[in-house]
Amino acid sequence: GESVGLHLPTLSVQEGDNSIINCAYSNSASDYFIWYKQESGKGPQFIIDIRSNMDKRQGQRVTVLLNKTVKHLSLQIAATQPGDSAVYFCAENEDNYGQNFVFGPGTRLSVLP
Amino acid sequence: EAQVTQNPRYLITVTGKKLTVTCSQNMNHEYMSWYRQDPGLGLRQIYYSMNVEVTDKGDVPEGYKVSRKEKRNFPLILESPSPNQTSLYFCASSLLRAGTDTQYFGPGTRLTVL
Numbered sequence: 001g002e003s004v005g006l007h008l009p010t011l012s013v014q015e016g017d018n019s020i021i022n023c024a025y026s027n028s029a030s031d032y033f034i035w036y037k038q039e040s041g042k043g044p045q046f047i048i049d050i051r052s053n054m055d056k057r058q059g060q061r062v063t064v065l066l067n068k069t070v071k072h073l074s075l076q077i078a079a080t081q082p083g084d085s086a087v088y089f090c091a092e093n094e095d096n097y098g099q100n101f102v103f104g105p106g107t108r109l110s111v112l113p
Numbered sequence: 114e115a116q117v118t119q120n121p122r123y124l125i126t127v128t129g130k131k132l133t134v135t136c137s138q139n140m141n142h143e144y145m146s147w148y149r150q151d152p153g154l155g156l157r158q159i160y161y162s163m164n165v166e167v168t169d170k171g172d173v174p175e176g177y178k179v180s181r182k183e184k185r186n187f188p189l190i191l192e193s194p195s196p197n198q199t200s201l202y203f204c205a206s207s208l209l210r211a212g213t214d215t216q217y218f219g220p221g222t223r224l225t226v227l
Contacts, residue, residue, distance in 0.1 A: 008153075034215070036218075041221075042220055043203050043205075043218030043220050044156070044203070044218045046215040046216070049215070089155060089156070101156075101216075103155035103156040103157070104155055105153055105154065105155045
């Protein structure tokens with residue numbers, strides 16, 4: 001499969017535990033954020049998004065938390081499964097009319113049996 | 114099945130030999146974009162297109178060209194590839210502008226320029 005990155009931060013969790021992946025963003029004007037999951041050999045896949053007028057959003061087994069004060073975004077995965085093993089990216093967008101997302105370098109999540 | 118396809122998936126070429134990477138989406142999306150992904154740098158946008166015949170530069174457009182003659186296709190052209198363009202390339206599309214709607218990514222094209 002495709003190698004996403006050779007020196008990514010790695011998070012290892014036991015199957016069944018909760019995972020928390022963190023992301024610091026750079027632009028205080030960013031108002032839309034997305035978490036993507038990228039499995040080996042595949043393109044990024046949308047997981048969940050959040051706008052700056054919210055501080056928490058929940059999906060199926062995933063929760064995104066946004067702390068605008070410290071420009072921090074986190075992705076929580078409940079009951080982590082082997083299929084969650086992947087690289088996770090956060091992406092920020094400055095405004096609703098901007099075309100450029102700025103992507104973080106990613107975190108590799110490894111789920112241990 | 115809704116998808117974004119790219120061809121080729123893997124390509125090894127030599128410096129200066131023009132190449133085109135195709136991208137096609139079947140979701141009738143207006144917005145399409147090209148990214149390159151390099152270790153430690155994440156995804157960086159090369160070019161994007163709001164609609165047919167409307168294209169604009171992203172963060173790293175140097176050495177690349179694009180065209181959008183049809184809504185479904187958005188080819189990436191390297192007129193004279195150089196080794197620093199060795200990378201993993203992704204095409205993406207979305208229904209609306211990227212800031213307001215989810216982008217769907219293709220499977221990637223691994224390009225090596227010798």
